[in-house]
Amino acid sequence: MTPTSVLRPLLVSAALLGASNLAVADSLENFDALAEAARGETVFFHAWSGDPTINAYIEWAGDEIEARYGIELEHVRVTDTADVVGIVLAEAAAGRETGGSVDLVWINGENFIALKDAGLLYAPDDEGWAHRLPNWDVVDVAGNPSLTTDFTVPVDGLQAPWGTVQFSFYYDSEEIAQTPTNLDELLAWAEGNPGRFTYPQPPNFLGSTFLKLLLAYTIDDRERLGAPLPDDDAEAALAPLFAYLDELHPHLWRSGRTFPANQAALRQLYGDGEITIGFANNPAEASGAVARDEFPASTRSFVLDDGMIANSHFVAIPANANAPEASLVVANFLMSPVAQLRKQDPAMWGDFTVLDVSALDQNVQDGFAALDLGAATLTPSELGPAIAEPHASWLSAIEAMWAARYQGG
Amino acid sequence: MPAWLRLAPGATIALLIVPVAAGLIAALLPAFGYFPPLGGVAFSLDPLRDVLAAPGIERSIGLAALVGLLSPLVALALTFVLLACVWDTKGLSAVRRMVAPLLSVPHAAAAVGLAFLIAPSGFLFRLISPDITGWERPPDLLIVNDLWGLSMMAGLVAKEMPFLLLMALAALPALDGSRRRMVMASMGYGRGTGFFIAVAPQLYRLIRLPVFAVIAYASSVADVAIVLGPTTPAPLSVRILEWASDPVLSTRFTAAAAALIQMTLTLSLLGLWMLGEKLVAQLWMRFTTSGIRSGGGKFPRAVGLTVSLLPMLAIAFGLALLIIWSFAGRWRFPDTLPAGWGLRAWEQLGGGAMELATTSLVVALVPTIIAAVMIIGCLEVEHATGRTGGNRSLLILYVPLLVPQVTFLFGLQFLGVVLRVDGLMASVMFAHLVFILPYMFLSLADPYRRFDRRILQVAAGLGMGFWRRLFQVRLPMMIGPILTTLAMGIAVSIGQYLPTLLIGAGRVPTLTTEAVALSAGGDRRALAVAATLQALLPFVAFWIALAVPSFLARRRRGMQIR
Numbered sequence: 001m002t003p004t005s006v007l008r009p010l011l012v013s014a015a016l017l018g019a020s021n022l023a024v025a026d027s028l029e030n031f032d033a034l035a036e037a038a039r040g041e042t043v044f045f046h047a048w049s050g051d052p053t054i055n056a057y058i059e060w061a062g063d064e065i066e067a068r069y070g071i072e073l074e075h076v077r078v079t080d081t082a083d084v085v086g087i088v089l090a091e092a093a094a095g096r097e098t099g100g101s102v103d104l105v106w107i108n109g110e111n112f113i114a115l116k117d118a119g120l121l122y123a124p125d126d127e128g129w130a131h132r133l134p135n136w137d138v139v140d141v142a143g144n145p146s147l148t149t150d151f152t153v154p155v156d157g158l159q160a161p162w163g164t165v166q167f168s169f170y171y172d173s174e175e176i177a178q179t180p181t182n183l184d185e186l187l188a189w190a191e192g193n194p195g196r197f198t199y200p201q202p203p204n205f206l207g208s209t210f211l212k213l214l215l216a217y218t219i220d221d222r223e224r225l226g227a228p229l230p231d232d233d234a235e236a237a238l239a240p241l242f243a244y245l246d247e248l249h250p251h252l253w254r255s256g257r258t259f260p261a262n263q264a265a266l267r268q269l270y271g272d273g274e275i276t277i278g279f280a281n282n283p284a285e286a287s288g289a290v291a292r293d294e295f296p297a298s299t300r301s302f303v304l305d306d307g308m309i310a311n312s313h314f315v316a317i318p319a320n321a322n323a324p325e326a327s328l329v330v331a332n333f334l335m336s337p338v339a340q341l342r343k344q345d346p347a348m349w350g351d352f353t354v355l356d357v358s359a360l361d362q363n364v365q366d367g368f369a370a371l372d373l374g375a376a377t378l379t380p381s382e383l384g385p386a387i388a389e390p391h392a393s394w395l396s397a398i399e400a401m402w403a404a405r406y407q408g409g
Numbered sequence: 410m411p412a413w414l415r416l417a418p419g420a421t422i423a424l425l426i427v428p429v430a431a432g433l434i435a436a437l438l439p440a441f442g443y444f445p446p447l448g449g450v451a452f453s454l455d456p457l458r459d460v461l462a463a464p465g466i467e468r469s470i471g472l473a474a475l476v477g478l479l480s481p482l483v484a485l486a487l488t489f490v491l492l493a494c495v496w497d498t499k500g501l502s503a504v505r506r507m508v509a510p511l512l513s514v515p516h517a518a519a520a521v522g523l524a525f526l527i528a529p530s531g532f533l534f535r536l537i538s539p540d541i542t543g544w545e546r547p548p549d550l551l552i553v554n555d556l557w558g559l560s561m562m563a564g565l566v567a568k569e570m571p572f573l574l575l576m577a578l579a580a581l582p583a584l585d586g587s588r589r590r591m592v593m594a595s596m597g598y599g600r601g602t603g604f605f606i607a608v609a610p611q612l613y614r615l616i617r618l619p620v621f622a623v624i625a626y627a628s629s630v631a632d633v634a635i636v637l638g639p640t641t642p643a644p645l646s647v648r649i650l651e652w653a654s655d656p657v658l659s660t661r662f663t664a665a666a667a668a669l670i671q672m673t674l675t676l677s678l679l680g681l682w683m684l685g686e687k688l689v690a691q692l693w694m695r696f697t698t699s700g701i702r703s704g705g706g707k708f709p710r711a712v713g714l715t716v717s718l719l720p721m722l723a724i725a726f727g728l729a730l731l732i733i734w735s736f737a738g739r740w741r742f743p744d745t746l747p748a749g750w751g752l753r754a755w756e757q758l759g760g761g762a763m764e765l766a767t768t769s770l771v772v773a774l775v776p777t778i779i780a781a782v783m784i785i786g787c788l789e790v791e792h793a794t795g796r797t798g799g800n801r802s803l804l805i806l807y808v809p810l811l812v813p814q815v816t817f818l819f820g821l822q823f824l825g826v827v828l829r830v831d832g833l834m835a836s837v838m839f840a841h842l843v844f845i846l847p848y849m850f851l852s853l854a855d856p857y858r859r860f861d862r863r864i865l866q867v868a869a870g871l872g873m874g875f876w877r878r879l880f881q882v883r884l885p886m887m888i889g890p891i892l893t894t895l896a897m898g899i900a901v902s903i904g905q906y907l908p909t910l911l912i913g914a915g916r917v918p919t920l921t922t923e924a925v926a927l928s929a930g931g932d933r934r935a936l937a938v939a940a941t942l943q944a945l946l947p948f949v950a951f952w953i954a955l956a957v958p959s960f961l962a963r964r965r966r967g968m969q970i971r
Contacts, residue, residue, distance in 0.1 A: 049926045052757045077926045101914035195549035258554045272530035273742040274547045293739045404464040
């Protein structure tokens with residue numbers, strides 16, 4: 001009897017039991033055996049589904065995974081990832097330690113931290129798994145710190161990187177000749193063009209990111225953002241940010257008396273011509289919208305000179321997942337060169353890769369070089385320096401002060 | 410009547426009480442800080458304090474109260490004005506035909522359509538720009554999301570009117586309008602005044618329960634509020650959702666406490682409304698005995714018709730815009746119509762749409778039929794025993810409509826996970842059953858109770874047993890109300906978003922979950938496609954509910970609906 005033939009029935013029965021982290025941990029060293037054992041399983045992938053192009057990409061990934069590994073990928077439609085966190089929490093509260101309904105979740109930031117802090121993420125033999133997957137070797141760990149530190153919290157291999165984004169503004173080049181390069185110019189532009197700029201209302205994700213960008217530009221020392229914000233210091237540290245907002249708000253859309261709800265609403269305002277400058281976390285969003293006739297063809301992008309907020313998004317496996325082994329296989333495929341190349345193609349999605357392109361095979365490198373990102377998308381070099389996400393305590397303080405100041409009615 | 414049928418009311422009450430009780434406990438305990446799975450091990454008032462300390466919370470509560478009282482009031486008033494104008498005329502059947510399609514438009518889709526219509530970048534402004542206004546850009550006007558919730562109330566009025574109209578139209582035949590009209594006319598009363606004196610008071614009594622449901626709904630609605638309501642601050646329901654979906658777990662206690670406040674608010678509004686009823690009843694008596702006979706002229710009638718039809722026309726227009734959007738290519742302000750057309754949005758949803766539609770229909774049909782059987786069982790027992798259960802059973806019926814959905818569902822979801830039945834289609838159907846049962850009961854109870862007993866007595870006298878009386882006399886004669894009730898069940902089921910998502914653990918995708926997921930993404934065209942399909946199913950159901958009875962009654966004049 002060969003070692004594998006001993007291992008296989010073990011793995012199969014482990015998969016059937018669905019609760020043997022130890023066997024999986026051993027087999028993470030032998031990915032092929034793991035993939036073989038997971039054949040025939042179904043992975044319920046909970047992923048935000050607000051964009052038909054992304055949904056189509058996930059469908060493609062499902063077909064590939066089915067063909068390569070015999071694993072079925074079910075895309076569970078999600079409006080807000082916090083709902084998925086709720087499902088995992090409810091299951092934990094009910095004492096369901098195995099056979100959970102979420103196998104894999106598209107996640108980052110606050111939601112990841114919530115699950116990590118609650119200890120509800122899959123960790124075979126109490127260790128992360130992402131860095132033990134075969135495709136981790138080509139991940140751009142050195143060049144992109146946000147792949148290992150998510151909103152200042154160490155990832156610890158508890159989620160596998162899927163894509164990376166950097167905040168950028170989009171604007172109508174027929175309306176604006178000279179785009180702002182810093183906050184003063186942005187304010188001056190808003191004064192000269194009343195009602196033509198706004199941001200989604202915090203605590204919406206995109207609106208909060210805009211405030212974090214303002215924070216990075218108004219704080220006396222950016223280094224402070226990596227550490228927690230002391231409670232007694234919040235008022236003073238955030239004073240310049242709110243002084244700026246106080247000046248900006250009267251010139252915003254609807255004079256800052258109401259704000260769009262989210263990214264979608266902001267996009268619609270721009271598409272309807274109500275505002276002239278918008279922004280997105282994904283630098284490819286504007287090009288995609290142009291291709292769908294949502295935005296005018298004259299749409300272009302710009303960034304401020306001193307860098308823009310960047311972050312990454314991941315896939316994670318809840319501790320009680322029904323098919324953790326198969327989920328590992330899916331996570332590994334999602335960060336494979338072939339999947340990442342297709343994902344960066346604006347026609348397919350346009351989400352930037354987490355891989356170190358220079359470490360890949362020449363033909364894949366050529367594939368990345370040949371991608372037409374679209375006129376409204378900046379190239380990675382034009383995007384300029386990345387600003388890391390500040391520690392979560394800064395955002396909590398900003399959101400609380402924002403609500404107290406502008407939501408009082 | 411067979412003895413086992415007597416179990417029907419008990420079974421129905423259990424069905425409503427058990428999941429709701431679980432939901433309530435899961436809402437009440439954390440509201441007072443106790444919920445060990447989330448780390449709350451001691452009772453405290455902190456969550457309530459947190460809610461009351463939240464910025465702008467007084468305004469959020471005030472908005473919920475304002476919307477919860479004003480929009481039902483306006484909807485009811487307009488419903489009566491419209492009925493007064495068309496009562497006992499051919500216009501009544503025109504209104505009847507109009508109601509079903511409007512009712513079947515999902516709330517979220519209707520709200521989006523209305524926003525397309527009235528926003529500064531919307532259709533109305535495009536019509537007059539730039540020729541009249543000179544605007545090349547949408548004007549910077551605060552119309553949608555206005556601070557007083559006016560556009561939100563407009564949206565709610567427009568969606569509540571069809572519901573109230575449907576209920577009123579179902580109840581109206583029982584009042585024998587033609588004869589009342591003749592009596593009133595013989596005493597010199599015009600059509601309008603005659604309606605308000607001879608029909609309106611009794612009609613109101615018949616649709617009082619639906620009005621209560623509307624108040625409860627309007628004061629706690631979330632999806633319409635998200636699209637059309639104010640945001641600085643938002644009405645209470647939206648803030649509950651925000652707290653409930655915050656990844657920081659401790660805010661779930663805040664959400665539970667806010668949900669408790671929401672429930673108290675809704676109950677208070679109902680109490681306030683009942684006080685108002687007494688006051689209005691007094692004024693009405695004075696008006697009735699005052700001898701005023703005017704108000705039937707052509708001019709007031711035209712004004713009444715215009716005003717009362719306006720909200721529903723807006724919804725219809727919004728829906729048409731939604732459909733146009735689903736085929737639109739480039740469509741920039743101030744173009745009145747799209748500059749290009751395309752099928753891209755329809756192709757993208759593609760073959761998946763059929764699958765989604767099938768799931769939606771199956772998930773709607775099964776609980777609807779179960780609910781219909783249970784309700785008829787209850788009403789038969791009531792008929793045989795003469796006991797209606799009074800206010801107590803009424804309150805039980807209302808519990809699912811009074812507890813804010815999001816809180817109630819956390820409990821249901823919890824229950825589903827404990828019993829390991831989450832994510833199953835059967836569980837979703839069960840959750841839908843809990844939500845559609847009250848609406849269907851409200852829809853069927855009054856027509857059922859008003860059924861002329863003498864017909865059944867004659868049937869019994871002719872030797873017909875219980876089942877034959879039921880299946881050969883009563884149910885065929887009540888085919889109209891029964892089909893309307895079934896259509897109501899299907900429409901309510903298809904509109905259910907949170908139960909489908911939470912109880913189904915996202916594994917039972919329907920047209921509604923797809924539409925709401927897309928509305929979070931902002932591709933207006935894709936949203937328009939999903940919303941159009943979502944509106945189509947209930948539309949067909951209501952159409953059948955109207956077409957079949959008229960077909961069956963084509964040779965029976967007494968059964969014809971006028």
